Amino acid sequence: MMRGQIVGWTGGVLWMSAVIAMAAPLDCTVEWQRRIALDAAVAGSVSAVKVILSQRVAKGAVLVTLDPVPLQLAMKRVNAKEEVLAAQVADHHEALVRSQQLYAEGSLSGVALAEAVAAARQSELAHRRVVLKRERIGHRLALTEVRAPFDAIVIDLHIDLGQYVNPKAFRRPLLTLAAVDRYVAVLALPVVRLGDVALGQRLKVVTHDGPREGTVVWKALEPSVAQTTGTPALYAVHVQFQSEGQVLRVGTSCRVLVP
Structure with missing residues (x-):
């Protein structure tokens, strides 16, 4: 065998070894890292609605005002x-x-x-x-001023000017917020794969617009997906990551690269 062939064969083996050693992609779903529904804490008529859907709001910002x-x-x-x-x-x-x-x-x-x-x-x-x-x-x-508890984006709004609200009445919340730029990739792993990830471990999350660094923040202790005959129980794993300035659609697919 000629020297050039040997070198080429060796390089091919090394390349294949690197491919095998690469992180294996696992399918996951994008979800909000933090989501909260806000309601009025006192009864009264709505005198001002200061936000719209998809608006970003800073912590402490007044979102809705009741007649004081x-x-x-x-x-x-x-x-x-x-x-x-x-x-x-x-x-x-x-x-x-x-x-x-x-x-x-x-x-x-x-x-x-x-x-x-x-x-x-x-x-x-x-x-x-x-x-x-x-x-x-x-x-x-x-409490007549409903304020944002953290930097957030308005993802749902159910309020009109002049509407009377009563916190003791059963109805939809005034509005729903999600933490801005913060998401989790939700994995569903069989128990034999749970050992592949550890809390605090850094992993790569790949969404439709590119990869991001993520951290494992939660591993379920109970099955998150109902087990059927012949299929293994699946446990949820949350990998937190950020998307600065780019709003991701919750429910879309993504991948996590696990060593």
Whole structure:
């Protein structure tokens, strides 16, 4: 055999070995990494819808606003009542101080002093109840603004201006968000292949527009696909990856390269 033939044959063997050693592609499906349905936490009429479908929103951005006027009026009433009760607390405190002085001088009976103490305590309790009520109203006022809990994209919207919403009523959520640029490739593996991947392992995810680096973030402990006679049980494996600036269609096929 000539030297050139030997070199060519050796190179071919090495190339075939490299091909055999390459990662094996496994079929998978693209899913959202994080998805959440948002609803109003308080009842009220929708006064503003500030997003549209497929819009990207930053964490903390106001998405939907409910009419705050009823709660604002309630806040004014409770503030006025709190001022009155605060003045009463001050008056009862002064009266209690005088009663204690008179009692020390022997000019006031113990029964009268006890009545002054009770009146002061009752006024303080009434004032505290109003303060707590004001805090609750303030909390409810803040909830009239539905905000994005994380950087997201709006994938579903079921709300109209003027619509009355009640969190206690059974209905569809106001809107649904998905974490922006973050996806998972969902594999379905038989138990004999689960050992091929480990949590935290870096794998290549190949979508229709190219490869991306991914990380194994979840391995199911129970079968994710119902087992039929003669077929092995399949377990879900999630490989998280990012697609910066490029929205992928959930449910489309992809591949994960497993060594």
